[in-house]
Amino acid sequence: MVFSNLVFIFAFLPVVLFVYFLANKASKNIILLIASLIFYAWGEPTYVFLMIFSMVMNYSFGLLIDRLSDKPRQKKYALAFAIIGNLAILGFFKYAGFIVTNLNRLLGLTLEIEPIALPIGISFFTFQAMSYVIDVYRKDAAVQKSFVSLSLYIALFPQLVAGPIVRYNTVADQIKKRFVNLDKFTDGVKRFIIGLAKKVLLANSFGEIADAIFSTPATELSVASAWLGILAYTLQIYFDFSGYSDMAIGLGKMFGFDFLENFNYPYIAKSVTEFWRRWHISLGAWFRDYVYIPLGGNRQGSAKTIRNLLIVWTITGFWHGASWTFIAWGFYYGLFIVMERLGFSKLLSKLWTPLQHVYLLLVVMIGWVFFRADQFSYSFQFLQAMAGIGGNAGLDTTAIIYWNDFWYVFLLGMIFSTPVAIWVKSRLGEQWQPVLSVVTPVVYLMLMVSSMLLLVNSTYNPFIYFRF
Known part of the structure; x- marks a missing residue:
């Protein structure tokens, strides 16, 4: 269930x-x-x-x-x-x-x-x-x-x-x-609705696009389709997993439990190290406390620190699935984290902030190709399609149709993968509180009703992390 x-x-x-x-x-x-x-x-x-x-x-x-x-x-x-x-x-x-x-x-x-x-x-x-x-x-x-x-x-x-x-x-x-009081129970219901909306309204929409594009032979993809496919998957996996975590945290509150946060807007990170402090926080903390530190952590010199990091990240990849592509995905992140620890993070911090975000998003999206694909051959062909090597360098009908039909979903996904709602709310003064007290319940009700309508009318409702 x-x-x-x-x-x-x-x-x-x-x-x-x-x-x-x-x-x-x-x-x-x-x-x-x-x-x-x-x-x-x-x-x-x-x-x-x-x-x-x-x-x-x-x-x-x-x-x-x-x-x-x-x-x-x-x-x-x-x-x-x-x-x-x-x-x-x-x-x-x-x-x-x-x-x-x-x-x-x-x-x-x-x-x-x-x-x-x-x-x-x-x-x-x-x-x-x-x-x-x-x-x-x-x-x-x-x-x-x-x-x-x-x-x-x-x-x-x-x-x-x-x-x-x-x-x-x-x-x-x-x-x-x-204990559970009315305020805590209400907070739990709100958090559950937010998670449900992330999953049903956003993740499922992105999932249909990603599944369609990744089921196409990579040699037949245009540059636009390949980038649209990996963008869809990048947003799908975030809203799918963070939405499920939101629902779990909300359900916990309904029964009196306070679970720790598991996501903290990872796509706004400016480095790979920061990304993994924001993504699947509970898993990162588990490997830190039960694998990395017992191996010696960073207490035994640079060489052993690098060894420990690569071991931990390779195991992290293997934890996600029994496949060499998952192992490579984990090792890939280990290499970037080692590189940042060895001094690249200092160079990175001197770059213009938007360029730091671009670096992080490129690393993450390339990593998601290996995470999503079942075979190395398809992964490398997909990356070639993204780079315009050996394929259609222009727009194709598939990309145009998906963008025309789902541009607003992509826009909403990119907006709400950042803390923009929190930022806007923090900027509103006391004079807006009466308005928010009326609008907020309406928004939650609309999210719930919209999610229910989609669940009733659609059979597409996968969950990525079930296989882990």
Whole structure:
């Protein structure tokens, strides 16, 4: 089940909210846990047992690590087994086919493996579970002795399938005790509507264009079509993922949870380093705290810092998908971040500010080509089309039609990928507050109604990050 689904909006969510607020305080976590398992089982009835196994495993390892607190060696072994267990689950379901295929190519083997359906959100809930046992090991978090509470942390449906990746110590107190008042609930509804509008009104529109252009042989694309396609995908993936994060944060508020922000207008960044401080913030923080710093971070000299950065970013790419194009995408960003760390950022900072933005957007859009394409051959052909090499250097009918039909969607996408609304609101004085108090509810209502109309009349409603 996805948030941008009529069944979720008009059936699942109202029922869960009704039962949740009728229940007494002692039952609320149990109700949320049951609802979360039903939410996951809706589309993954078999894999809900995999999630339950993950809950049991990590709950047990957390207790064991805490019990061995005065036995450092055994405690370290317990942590190692916990990490291996989580990575084994993730590796089998997400990477087994990739590993077998590459072993066959490398060693000339003929190993066979049946295609394995990827459990939705496995990368997200596995990383959350690992962060819990690691934090218990480090004594950054107290062990959770309630199985229901830990299970709710792992399975909580607002952030279950696509994040943000919630650290246990940021919500441990909220799992135990939280409150919801009318203002907080209203803020949650508003945030959910904003996320839904991003997803349905913008991301889905861009997705149709990107899918059509990327399904065309790259050698047949004109320069205009190639650039229009990657611009559409650049906006689609932002509004798709940030919209889902907005909906997750909004849903969390409705139930009394405060999740950390996951996006902060990444396309206004002026460097790759800044971009990754603004994009998928929870994932970047996870890799920083659990991979980069344990490797030594930047504390062991320039050579090892470069090594650590390249390792982390290569793993980041691999986290996104079992494909060499994802690995290359991660390594590609690692190279730019290393280059900026070695001094390019100082040179970059001296450039005219618009040129810094152009640099960042070019790097990101080229990176999205590898992220979107399934094969290196298509990626390089698409980049050639963008550069006007070996293809049609002029306008073509496809580009003209898409631009004529969707120019206003592109304009809205480019505007709202920046904090322009926040800027405008901050510039309005007190005299505008009465007007805003009337206009704002109307705007939210229009966004909700428009989103509903599109959901009713369209069958196109993909979600990019489900495959991660």
